[in-house]
Amino acid sequence: MKIVVSGQMLKYQVRNSSTSRSSPSSYGTASPSSSSSNGSQHDVTLLTTSRSNSLVSLNSLDSSGPEGDWGVLKVYTSDIRQCTDYKTIRVSTKTTARNVIEMVLTKFKLTCRDPNLFELWMELTTKAEGKPVKTILRLENDAKPLELQRCHPAGMSRFLLHMNATGTLVRVYDHNICAASNYKSLMLSSLTNCEEAIDLILAQNRKSREESANYGLFLTTPEAEAQIPPEVSIVSVYVLSQPQHKIVIRPLDSL
Incomplete structure (x- = not known):
């Protein structure tokens, strides 16, 4: 099955039996859509975009307490350190995407690296005709990842730290x-x-x-x-x- 969305397109492969995992680097290259090679898998062409208007509105939500509510984010980091699959960090609903980037870089002792070279992506999983469809959102620096995570069922979203190649x-x-x-x-x-x-x-x-x-x-x-x-x-x-x-x-x- 193919889903084509106008704009910049990315090829993402999904297996029927389970959701495939890819490092952030696999999302960075535009590719044409292709037909399914067999019945066990299909290619889905996805749009990489910034947050939708509904996600942007979450930034204005008031959280309880001066520091907001606290929770845990799992940030996948194989694009930064191949030997480390992810880092788990404790954040609040006031913590921004830029804060998350700096926290992960600190955990990796990469405080000498330019944080402006890094982006936090959010991968959302939805269903289309009974098949899993993944969409990648590049979060703006002032986005609130914990609030965004709470808008989706458990296991249907994840965060990826990506380093762009424009330095x-x-x-x-x-x-x-x-x-x-x-x-x-x-x-x-x-x-x-x-x-x-x-x-x-x-x-x-x-x-x-x-x-x-x-x-x-x-x-x-x-x-x-x-x-x-x-x-x-x-x-x-x-x-x-x-x-x-x-x-x-x-x-x-x-x-």
């Missing part, structure tokens, strides 16, 4: 804050701003992120330099820079 390798010279280092190479999202990049560099140098306000990033040449504003995307600066340009981090009090 840019940026070289930042950090000799002003670590004498033993010349530069750090960071894989950054185009969404990552100067302030967030400083946090990552400090983490790599084992310095507290609470000190980030004391540091700045500068675009330098042999003749001049300019401080990069905190809200500016570092990738946008890096891709437009010339060979003689360097991005340098240093304490602001050294000016």
Whole structure:
């Protein structure tokens, strides 16, 4: 059986006897629909999309207590660490998808990785003509995963942490804050701003992120330099820079 939905399409294979499991990486490539090869399985073409309007409305729900109700999420992580199938974390109805991403990265001791490179996906299982159909939703950063999970029967939804492949390798010279280092190479999202990049560099140098306000990033040449504003995307600066340009981090009090 084939189900075709307009928009970006993904091929997902379902067996009649049980629901097949796939890592998040299998959802990231568009593919044409194909016919069933035998009676025991069928291909379903699914749409990858952001949350529907009904899911968006859940963000405005009031939860009891200042921290909301608490529960448990199982986040499948084989796309991040192949040796680990999933991580179980305790969250509240106030916990956002961005919070979940950061919590899982912390559990894996990946605090030096750019969280903007990661996405939290929700896989929903429904029935169509008696057959299981899976739909993947890419959650926005402010989505509330526990609230979304409670909208579906147990076992009919799950969460997957996915790393997208749109990062840019940026070289930042950090000799002003670590004498033993010349530069750090960071894989950054185009969404990552100067302030967030400083946090990552400090983490790599084992310095507290609470000190980030004391540091700045500068675009330098042999003749001049300019401080990069905190809200500016570092990738946008890096891709437009010339060979003689360097991005340098240093304490602001050294000016």
